[in-house]
Amino acid sequence: MAKLTAGTRYKALTRDLMWDPKDVDFKKIYPLVEAEGIRIKDPKRWEDPFRMTFNQYVKIQAEKEHLHHAIRSAFEANHGHARIVDSRWFEGVKAFAVAIQPAEYSAHRLMAYIGRNIPIEAIRFATFNQALDELRHAQIEIKHYAHMSKYYDGLHAYAKTNENLWFNTVPKSFFDDALTAGPFEALIAISFSFEYVFTNILFLPFAASAAAVGDEHFASVGKSVQSDEARHMALGMAALKMLLEEDDRNIPIVQRWLDKWYWRCYRIFSVIATLVDYYPRVRAISWKRAFEMYVEDQVLNGLFKDLFKYGIRPPRNFEDTIKEKEHYSHATMRILDHYKHANYFRGFRLQPDDYEWLSREYPNTFERYYAPFFRKMDDHVMAVAAPGLPAVCAVCQIPCEFPNPDRPEQMWTQYVEYNGKTHMFCSPGCRDIFLEEPEKYIQWWWPAESYLSGEFGPTLEDMFEYFGFTPEEANEHYSSRDYHRWIRYREELGLDKTFQVV
Amino acid sequence: MFVWVRVTFDDRFLCHQGVRAQPDMTGKQLLDTVIGMWGLPGDRRYRLVRVHPAGSREVDLERTLGENGVRDGDPLDIHAA
Numbered sequence: 001m002a003k004l005t006a007g008t009r010y011k012a013l014t015r016d017l018m019w020d021p022k023d024v025d026f027k028k029i030y031p032l033v034e035a036e037g038i039r040i041k042d043p044k045r046w047e048d049p050f051r052m053t054f055n056q057y058v059k060i061q062a063e064k065e066h067l068h069h070a071i072r073s074a075f076e077a078n079h080g081h082a083r084i085v086d087s088r089w090f091e092g093v094k095a096f097a098v099a100i101q102p103a104e105y106s107a108h109r110l111m112a113y114i115g116r117n118i119p120i121e122a123i124r125f126a127t128f129n130q131a132l133d134e135l136r137h138a139q140i141e142i143k144h145y146a147h148m149s150k151y152y153d154g155l156h157a158y159a160k161t162n163e164n165l166w167f168n169t170v171p172k173s174f175f176d177d178a179l180t181a182g183p184f185e186a187l188i189a190i191s192f193s194f195e196y197v198f199t200n201i202l203f204l205p206f207a208a209s210a211a212a213v214g215d216e217h218f219a220s221v222g223k224s225v226q227s228d229e230a231r232h233m234a235l236g237m238a239a240l241k242m243l244l245e246e247d248d249r250n251i252p253i254v255q256r257w258l259d260k261w262y263w264r265c266y267r268i269f270s271v272i273a274t275l276v277d278y279y280p281r282v283r284a285i286s287w288k289r290a291f292e293m294y295v296e297d298q299v300l301n302g303l304f305k306d307l308f309k310y311g312i313r314p315p316r317n318f319e320d321t322i323k324e325k326e327h328y329s330h331a332t333m334r335i336l337d338h339y340k341h342a343n344y345f346r347g348f349r350l351q352p353d354d355y356e357w358l359s360r361e362y363p364n365t366f367e368r369y370y371a372p373f374f375r376k377m378d379d380h381v382m383a384v385a386a387p388g389l390p391a392v393c394a395v396c397q398i399p400c401e402f403p404n405p406d407r408p409e410q411m412w413t414q415y416v417e418y419n420g421k422t423h424m425f426c427s428p429g430c431r432d433i434f435l436e437e438p439e440k441y442i443q444w445w446w447p448a449e450s451y452l453s454g455e456f457g458p459t460l461e462d463m464f465e466y467f468g469f470t471p472e473e474a475n476e477h478y479s480s481r482d483y484h485r486w487i488r489y490r491e492e493l494g495l496d497k498t499f500q501v502v
Numbered sequence: 503m504f505v506w507v508r509v510t511f512d513d514r515f516l517c518h519q520g521v522r523a524q525p526d527m528t529g530k531q532l533l534d535t536v537i538g539m540w541g542l543p544g545d546r547r548y549r550l551v552r553v554h555p556a557g558s559r560e561v562d563l564e565r566t567l568g569e570n571g572v573r574d575g576d577p578l579d580i581h582a583a
Contacts (some may be wrong), residue, residue, distance in 0.1 A: 421573065424518070424577060451518070
């Protein structure tokens with residue numbers, strides 16, 4: 001018998017592994033397959049772009065895990081946290097902890113949901129692998145936070161904070177939106193819009209910044225995760241092409257999903273813009289330049305030109321994202337500083353080198369529109385604190401504090417009357433998403449309403465108890481106990497010494 | 503019931519902030535509540551405006567919020583008169 005080629009061997013291990021249902025209706029097993037109007041004529045001709053069998057998957061992932069945990073062990077054993085250039089970096093890592101880790105776990109569930117409901121073997125194998133990847137990401141990230149919580153505030157009741165804090169309504173609303181979409185929409189939402197369009201900008205600049213500031217552990221998290229993302233991006237691209245080529249009637253449906261999820265993904269990445277431009281004292285690249293490289297050049301000016309032949313145009317509101325690149329990180333950092341007294345990761349007073357870098361990278365916007373806000377903190381770190389609980393966007397759940405990029409002195413807030421209520425949105429992009437599916441978004445729950453009604457107790461202490469941290473763990477970094485502990489830890493290790501060479 | 507209030511001339515307000523309210527309180531009572539809560543100058547006169555996608559409408563300070571058509575969750579702006 002002739003030896004199997006790699007292709008036939010892969011096919012033998014991954015195709016025709018189960019029967020077509022005979023005794024029950026196919027639609028009973030796959031109740032969602034026709035719910036979204038997607039038509040698939042010949043699903044067998046599509047291949048998992050990576051064509052990996054399980055043993056290959058395990059071998060590759062095991063190598064990554066061994067390498068990553070060796071770096072993690074060395075970082076932990078050698079006081080790596082004390083060796084970074086500035087402890088304010090860990091406030092950004094805390095933001096990443098509660099914003100991204102639950103997103104990883106939600107993506108794990110989403111991939112299982114997609115694989116369960118789409119009866120295409122190529123999709124099923126790829127989503128199975130990705131579901132495992134996402135769980136791996138969640139767990140290696142949690143390891144970092146567990147180590148950090150020995151030395152730093154904000155993460156000791158991690159699960160409670162993840163569940164109850166206002167900030168987390170942002171990733172929750174995004175992933176719950178995807179989990180309540182049909183399986184094909186979820187595939188476009190996560191595999192294409194999130195993974196293909198945006199994950200490079202998530203893990204590459206942030207991992208580069210982690211390495212630049214000396215957080216070798218988190219740099220390793222970023223690189224290890226991104227090596228999986230390359231495979232996820234390939235699935236996103238393959239899924240998009242499959243839907244477009246299978247039937248022309250799929251094209252307007254896919255366009256509608258691209259319009260929605262491009263903006264949804266873009267908005268959830270607003271915090272990432274601050275992790276690129278603000279939290280690292282040594283930056284690898286600015287948000288603006290990363291956005292130009294990874295999104296404008298590669299996706300909007302590259303990929304979407306190729307998709308034109310299918311009748312696909314760039315996502316609605318994409319021009320707004322280009323206009324916002326000069327403002328995005330500053331407006332988002334302003335929001336975080338505005339509400340830092342009720343958050344588990346702190347804002348911070350900008351330092352002279354920060355002003356210099358931000359002014360140089362953003363010569364048209366930073367000094368004129370944003371620096372005055374941050375300079376108010378020079379005399380009093382709470383000078384910029386918001387006086388209450390904000391109105392948030394009914395779609396993305398972020399406070400309605402994004403300026404109109406055409407008139408930056410004005411907010412971009414949009415108002416829509418629906419079902420006897422005025423709904424507020426941070427931008428035209430979120431407003432347009434609401435108008436497509438208002439019944440979905442009027443269900444939103446914003447904990448401010450519960451705080452205001454005293455649902456979690458009558459005092460401020462009750463509210464923080466509900467959040468899972470104390471007021472001392474919030475506010476401003478350089479005046480915090482975290483910063484002073486870090487300084488003392490460095491002194492104990494002798495890391496505060498400077499040496500002259502004569 | 504609660505409403506979202508923004509003080510348009512105070513740079514602490516980048517967006518509307520939540521305030522507990524009752525439909526039978528007057529516009530002036532709501533105004534006095536937020537003047538006290540947010541430490542706005544007491545010697546100035548203010549206007550209360552209901553923000554609506556169909557157009558903003560002045561709130562009559564002597565009438566109740568309900569009579570002014572202000573509903574649960576409505577955004578309101580405070581302007582210096």
